[in-house]
Amino acid sequence: MTPEPEEPEAPAGPDAVLRALADPHRREILRLVQHAELPAGQIAAHFDLTQQAVSQHLTVLKRAGLLAERREGTRRLYSLRSESLQPLRTLLDEFWPDAFARLKQSVEQAHPRTEERGPT
Amino acid sequence: MISTSVRIAAPPEVVFPYFTDPQLLVTWIGDRADLDARPGGTFAVDFGDTAARGSYVAVEPPHRVVFTWGIPQDPTLPPGSSTVEVVLVADGGDTIANLTHRDLPPDREPSHREGWERCLALLAAAVCQ
Numbered sequence: 001m002t003p004e005p006e007e008p009e010a011p012a013g014p015d016a017v018l019r020a021l022a023d024p025h026r027r028e029i030l031r032l033v034q035h036a037e038l039p040a041g042q043i044a045a046h047f048d049l050t051q052q053a054v055s056q057h058l059t060v061l062k063r064a065g066l067l068a069e070r071r072e073g074t075r076r077l078y079s080l081r082s083e084s085l086q087p088l089r090t091l092l093d094e095f096w097p098d099a100f101a102r103l104k105q106s107v108e109q110a111h112p113r114t115e116e117r118g119p120t
Numbered sequence: 121m122i123s124t125s126v127r128i129a130a131p132p133e134v135v136f137p138y139f140t141d142p143q144l145l146v147t148w149i150g151d152r153a154d155l156d157a158r159p160g161g162t163f164a165v166d167f168g169d170t171a172a173r174g175s176y177v178a179v180e181p182p183h184r185v186v187f188t189w190g191i192p193q194d195p196t197l198p199p200g201s202s203t204v205e206v207v208l209v210a211d212g213g214d215t216i217a218n219l220t221h222r223d224l225p226p227d228r229e230p231s232h233r234e235g236w237e238r239c240l241a242l243l244a245a246a247v248c249q
Binding site: 093097099100102103104105106107108110111113 | 148
């Protein structure tokens with residue numbers, strides 16, 4: 001069988017995106033590269049983390065499809081992949097419906113409707 | 121604009137405080153709330169490390185509540201910039217709860233980068249539930 005190629009190109013599902021976002025450092029990295037393409041070193045300079053830790057975060061973000069990587073000479077430049085917004089938008093659309101589903105559950109658990117029974 | 125509605129098996133009088141009482145609000149949204157449910161009063165909900173901030177615009181028990189909504193760390197959605205309106209309609213012994221979130225930044229276009237920050241902030245909130 002042919003080995004699976006590394007596939008940062010395939011659109012990642014919301015799960016991978018959410019896992020990638022579930023870390024404040026990675027969210028901060030995305031904010032940094034939102035408007036500007038930055039080299040890894042410049043990203044690392046924003047954090048009190050080892051270069052290796054930053055590099056791992058970049059890998060997670062790349063695999064989730066959130067980051068684009070471009071080589072320029074010996075440098076690797078990173079930027080936000082705006083296409084990755086699509087699964088997020090879907091989740092965003094679910095924010096209030098999810099909240100309302102919890103509201104319904106919460107109210108109905110706290111106020112169980114007594115069985116309709118004839119008058120005693 | 122985002123809108124949603126749900127049927128709840130309880131009358132509006134029972135449902136309404138879930139939008140005004142901090143202890144009831146956190147049973148369905150966020151994990152800490154500071155609410156002062158009168159026009160101009162604080163509407164503050166924390167989701168993990170994300171904060172939603174705004175103020176009440178209208179408090180009309182048991183049928184309507186309006187509050188503003190924003191995320192302080194998010195330049196595209198500062199506190200007070202968007203508005204959430206909830207209308208509770210009695211239906212038999214049930215409530216139909218309708219919610220409309222207006223004045224959100226335009227971010228339908230995936231290429232619209234300004235929407236990114238807000239997605240992030242709201243998503244972080246959703247993840248931290």
